[in-house]
Amino acid sequence: KSTGDGIHAAFAEAGQALAAMLQLQQALADAAAAGGLPLAVRCGLHAGTSQARDRDYFGPEVNRAARIMAAAHGGQMLVSQAVADQLASQLPAGVTLRDLGAVRLKDLPRPERLWQVVAPPLRSEFPALRSLQATPHNLSAPLNRFIGREAVQAELAALLQQHRLVTLLGTGGIGKSRLSVQLGATLLDRFADGVWLVELASVADPDRVPQAVAAALGLREQPGQALADALRAFVADRQLLLILDNCEHLLAGAAALAKALLQAGPQLRLLATSREVLRVAGELAYPVPALTLPALPRDGRPAPAPDELLQHEAVRMFADRAASALPAFRIDADNAAALVEICHRLDGIPLALELAAARVRTLPLPAIAERLRRSFQLLSTRDATVAPRQRTLQVLIDWSHDLLGPDERRLFRRLAVFAGGWTVDAAEAVCADDTALPADAVLDGLSQLVEKSLVITVPGAGADGHRYRLLETVRLYAAVRLADVDESAEAAVHDRHLAFYGGLAEAARAHLGGPDQAAWLARLDAERDNLLAAQAHAAQSPDGAEPGLRLAGALRTYWINRGLPTLGLAGQRGALAHPAAQAGDLARARGLFHAGQLCICLGRHAEAREDLEACVAIVRALGEAAPMAAALQPLGTVYAALGDAARARGCFEEAVAAERRLGRPRQLAAALVALALWFAQQQQADAAEPLYLEALALAREQGDDDAVATTLLNLAMLAMARGQWQAAVPGLLEALALTQRAGSLPLMLSVFDLACSLAVARQDWAHATLWRQAAEVVCQRTGLHREAADAAFLAPWLGLLRAAPPALQTATDDPDPQALLSHLQQWLGALPAQPPGLNQNR
Known part of the structure; x- marks a missing residue:
């Protein structure tokens, strides 16, 4: 049969299908060689069982054949594993199969292993397959099959060509989210820069919609630039589809961002799902229909036959999910009428059908229909103003809950x-x-x-x-x-949630910087929504001041590592704003300390000074020596950034002296590094070096990998400032190894910055450009702000790089910093004993 500009044909045997495909491609090649129109036709073969109906074939295997064909390029011939198995012993002479591996195809739940038919002299070399892997996206593989809605998808695909914002509307459970993801997978080849899903269901604050979108796109905050501005810049010249899922509780935030992004990105398309329209100019609201239903049998007539029932989407959905729950499930004459009734009573709502289908493990279909019938009669006599579909879902979950x-x-x-x-x-x-x-x-x-x-x-x-x-x-x-x-019982559950995730954050903080940092960062990533929910409860709870401050403080290093200092600072400010957190006690001082540290990461030094000076005032009044020593070091960093070198040195020296008295080696190492960095900025390398070496020894004793790497990088910068390029390499190599193990993005930035400087010193302009590009990508992904000392060290090297001949500065498109770490290790290991290049001291 014709399929638009293609043909769908069925064969009894795989060998017959292969012969027809080869004959077709050879005929097209011969016609082109004779001066005819060159046509590049893609072909796909799959074998399986389908449903024959109305002189046509239906079923998942038919869809799989279409998806295999769609993955091919013009002139390419693909076959599935099922076909390859049948052809193993009957390939024509000279024809072979090339294994292309397992490939994710659009809207199919499992990868399909594909083989390419190679038949000289027909063309055999093609680009990578047109699969989900070929286009950037963050769409997850579905856990079950998508049922029906082919006409809806086709209509929506056309609407997205005409309208830049389409909102899928409908009640909960109607399938808006699944439809949006399915449509996104189908349209992948239409958007060169990908399809990106933003899941908003767990976002509680409309102001955090930009953070959710940035996280989905892999963007990070940058100092001095609002996240909304960064998003506008990102979409300005990209052709992509952004799916905003579950907007109804964030209407103001979602609408504001949608409007801003559409104005900034002329090639951007937005697909939103919501229970309400966003009310953005140009928005097309598309009510998502329920799955199609069979007619109810009337006048005592029997239900249609199973094959006829399966033409309707709701029946296919129920049958598919019921078979997953009970593999022996079949539609027959005994249960067909009950199945039609169930589908109607559930109004064809996919979620309701899935929940009901799961009950076939314990109840026959007539019993399920009977229970639904009783529940609905009770509900229909009460709140008739509630939409029928909402009543249906409510009753279904009521019923599940009552069981x-x-x-x-x-x-x-x-x-x-x-x-x-x-x-x-x-x-x-x-x-x-x-x-x-x-x-x-x-x-x-x-x-x-x-x-x-x-x-x-x-x-x-x-x-x-x-x-x-x-x-x-x-x-x-x-x-x-x-x-x-009982209200107190509800509060107790929220309190235990806050206590658990507060404990998790504090446990993680103890490991960040150590050898298992990467695993703890990943664990906090998985729990980010819970951590934010715990912070929100702490801010609202009368007893939440102290645990809220502890939680916000414990997360500080995590937010910095993940490039989300603004989000961390918002949580810290929320904890500090609690009515019970206003006393000048140690808990508030610690909160101010963490807020100041986050402000430093954002380059907001004046704000950091206010926080840290207030912190110091509280701990001085309380006579708390340890918190005082801890606060003096970042306060000195702030004074240095604001140009007050004398006060900065005073803070650093007081911090070092205090930590020596307290006997805290880890904190002493940090204070020594800060003081050494101050001397290095004053071009007093001889004073800085012994402080760095003492700090390095302490960090190694404590097993603090982050501190070891940071100190090694500072020593390497000191060596380069002296013109001793060779001496910088061993420390950089060790710091690189620690960075690879810990997965620390701040360390990665420093490693690439130093590598860029070393490459400039060697006049290796190509690698200098590569390392600089990698560092900038890290900045974009993390929002990290280089300290004034680091920026001052880097500036002259970047000036020399910009002055190099442009032809020697080989740029790389979108470098992957993580992947480049191994290349950097090889490059450093291959450096000659005496680097050539710039031999003057700096």
Whole structure:
């Protein structure tokens, strides 16, 4: 049959299909050689079972064949593993199969291993396949098959060509999110710069929409530039599709950002999902329809036959999910009428169908229909102003909730406090208590909730291989149930959530800078939404001042490492603003200390001075020597940045003396480095060097990899300032190894900066350009601000690089800093004993 500009053909055997494909390609090649129109036709073969209906074929294997064809380039011939297996012993002479590996194809849940048919003299060399890997995106592989809505997708694809903002509207559970991701995967080849999904369900503050979009795009904050401005600059010349998912609770923030990005990016397309329109000029609102339904049997007539029922999307959805829950499930004459009734009572809502289908493990279809019938009759006599689809979903979850035992219900509603999912240990710590729900009952309860399709398992995402989450509509339902219990009981669950994630943040802080830093950073990444939720509860709770300040302080290093100092500072300011955090006590002093440190990272030195001076005033009045010593070092850094060298030196020297008295080697090392850096800025290298060496010895004794690497880099800069380029290499190599192990982005920036300077000194302009580009990418991704001393050291080297012949400055398109670390290690290891180049002291 014709498929637009293509043809879909069916064959009884794989050998027949291959012969037809080869004959077609040879005929086209012969016609082109004879002076005819050169046509490059792509072909794909797949073997499987399909449904024959109305002189046509339907089913997932037909769709897979189309996706295989779509992955090919013009003139290329692809076959699936199923076809390759059948052709193994019957390939024509001279024809071979080339293994192209497993490839992710649009909207298919699992990768498909593809083979290319090679048949000389036909063309055999082609670019990479047109797969999901070929276009940048962040779309996850679906966990189950997408059912139906082909016409909806085609209509939306056309609308996105005509309109720059399309909003999918509908009630919770209607399938807006899944449809948007499916459509994005289908349209990947239309957007050269990719399709990017921004999940907003766990974002609580409209002002944080830009951070969520930046995180999805891989952008980081930069000093002196608002994140919204960075986003506008990013989309200005890119052709991409941005999917803003679950906007309804963030309408103001989502609308403002959508408007700004559309104005900045003429090639940008936005696809939003929401329960309300964004009210942005040019927006096209598209109500997402329910899945198509079969007609209800009337006048005692039997239900249609199974094959006829399967023409309707709701039936196919239910049958597919029911077969996943109970592989033996089949539609037959005995259950067909009940299935039609279920689909109608659930109004074709995908989420409702999925939850109902999961019940086939324990109930036959007529029993499911009967329970839904009773529940709906009760609800229909009450709040008739609620939309039918909302009533349907509400009743379905009500029913699922009513089937739970007392402990399962208690666990279910307490899980509502989690944002973005949770692990087993988190659930045990937060949801259990000493009386109503013991900790050893939580894992069994979770398993039951997973079985009953109320909790979703995310494989491979937790320390034990699993992470759990609630669908957002289900989580909101659970939150209402939690609010219905005693107010003190609800507060207790939130308090335990705050205590657990506060403890996690403090445990992580103790490991950041050490050999297992990368693993702890990844763990905090997974829990970022929960950490923010815990901070929000602390800010609102009457007893949240002290734990809120502790949590915000514990996260400071994490926010800096991940290039989110503005987000960290907002949390710190929120904790400091708590009514119970206004006393001049040690907790407030520590909060001011952390706020000042974050301001330094953002280059906001005047603001940092206010925080740190206030901190010092409090701890001096309290007579707290340790916090005083800790605060003096960053305060000195601020004074140095503001040009007050004398006060800076005074702070550094007082900090060193205090740390010696206190006997804290880790903190003494940091203070020594700060004082040494001050001497280096004053061109007093001989005074700086012994301080660096003492700090290095202390850092090694403490096993503080971050401090070791930082001190080594400072010593390398000192050697280069003396004109001793060779002496800088060993320290840079060791610092590079520590950076690779720890995954520290601030260290990575310093390593590339120093490597750039070394390459300039050697007049290796190509590598100097490469290392400079890598450093700038790190800056863009982290928002880190170079300290004044680092910027001053780097400036003359960059001046020499800019003055080099342009032809020698070989730029690289979008370098990957992480991948370049190995190349940098090889380059450093190959340097000659006596570097050539600039031999004057600087």
